[in-house]
Amino acid sequence: MATLEETGTSDAGASGEEGVRRRDFINIAAVSFAGVGGVVAVLPLINQMNPSADVLAMATTEVDLSGIQPGQAIKTTFRSQPLFVRQLTPKEIAEADKVDPSTLRDPQSLEERTVDGKKQWLITMGVCTHLGCVPLGAGEGENRGEFGGYFCPCHGSSYDTAARIRKGPAPKNLEVPAYKFTSDTAILVG
Incomplete structure (x- = not known):
């Protein structure tokens, strides 16, 4: 009978492999x-960066369009900023369409600024792109500037009927937020 020394195996080697496995x-x-x-x-630290319920509630705004007549506009708020909703008249649409967008400082056509099939509805943020003043023109009897759209009283920027910058220091058109029609008489902004 062979001894452990002759076979080259030992219980220490077998228990050594077992020890390595246990240690691993x-x-x-x-x-x-x-x-x-x-x-x-870390999860609570990351979770605390999520917006609170009051901020999420302001993430969208629903606007009823049924009371706005052609040529009228309303001011409302979206994310604590003014929002202008205007129903353009056929004359205002024609004035906007006759302007070649390539001649504008911030070239955009009326079609690019409105939803397909709803060209008469112009929805823009009511914040001048120059220094953040609120332009006039959405309220009844307010100065609409020489292009018939909006006029910023702070530094004299004039916007046309499509809320595109035409004159003054503002570098860009009034911003069009993301919105969709939920019915023929309502939109959801945001």
């Missing part, structure tokens, strides 16, 4: 436990 398992378990603990500790 303990290391993997410890690292996994630490990783889960790290995620549990």
